[in-house]
Amino acid sequence: MVLENENQQDIEADAAARAFEAALLRLDRLTATRLLTAPAGDGNGLQRIERLVLPALERIGQHWEQGGLALSQVYMSGRICEELVEQLLPAATSERGEGPxxxxxxxxxxxxxxxxxxxxxxxxxxxxxxxxxxxxxxxxxxxxxxxxxxxxxxxxxxxxxxxxxxxxxxxxxxxxxxxxxxxxxxxxxxxxxxxxxxxxxxxxxxxxxxxxxxxxxxxxxxx
Ligand code: B12
Incomplete structure (x- = not known):
């Protein structure tokens, strides 16, 4: 039962990453943002970003390597991700305390x-x-x-x-x-x-x- 749930989650994460990749290649920031700011219960912001941004950009890199995409598309996809990550990740600042x-x-x-x-x-x-x-x-x-x-x-x-x-x-x-x-x-x-x-x-x-x-x-x- 647990395994079934995990498989289902993997399938959903893969579908979301592919939808995110398609949105990047269309330069569709709205859809990309909506996919990244998913409903509660689907991991925290960082987990969501790692589950979508990493595989989507990795596939985009592979397609570029195989000649299926222009470098400008890789560049724009990277730029959109940078903007979104900047907006979505916590901008907490930490003063130096006792830590390293x-x-x-x-x-x-x-x-x-x-x-x-x-x-x-x-x-x-x-x-x-x-x-x-x-x-x-x-x-x-x-x-x-x-x-x-x-x-x-x-x-x-x-x-x-x-x-x-x-x-x-x-x-x-x-x-x-x-x-x-x-x-x-x-x-x-x-x-x-x-x-x-x-x-x-x-x-x-x-x-x-x-x-x-x-x-x-x-x-x-x-x-
Ligand atoms: C977007 C991208 C670009 C963008 C970069 C935009 C930007 N401002 O960052 C642009 C278009 C500029 C670009 C340019 C180039 N790129 Co490029 N690019 C990519 C791509 C598709 C995604 C990279 C990315 O942002 N991933 C998402 C981030 C979040 O992932 P990440 O960096 O891995 O980080 C995660 C973890 O690794 C980890 N992490 C990262 N750093 C650290 C550090 C520590 C300490 C820790 C603990 C964790 C950690 O945390 C992150 C989140 O979990 C990759 C494909 C790939 N497989 O990675 C190719 C890729 C890296 N690029 C590649 C190449 C060849 C180039 C160019 C040489 C192309 C060219 N002919 O000009 C230039 C080189 C630029 C240069 N001199 O550096 C190759 C590198 C091949 C190689 N073996 O060296 C790749 C692998 C594509 C490919 N499949 O061939 N690229």
Missing amino acids: LIALAVLEDHHLLGKRMVHAVMRAAGYAVRDYGRLDAAGLVARVVAEADVDLLMISTLMLASALRVAKVRELLAAAGRRLPIVVGGAPFRLDETLWQEVGATAMGRSASAAPAIIARLTGGAP
């Missing part, structure tokens, strides 16, 4: 949506997060070295070449004598389960909603 100070960056990559989601979730969980935006490996290391109060670094990358640059960040940090945990996330790490270890990260998160628990584990408790 976290720096968050996109490394050598223009895919910013995942970082935005991670930022919103971490702030909502009560963590103090410094958003470094998009940086290259040397720029990121220079900033972490200059800001001695940063306890942990979170890096988001969506391109394989950028994911591999995490190894450079680790190497430059070690050369500068700065040791801190690095938590990575993004498509390349979800596709290759051991990549985070290969690039010398401390941990990997498959989703934004998984991030607070990973940070709590690494820093010895919630903020």
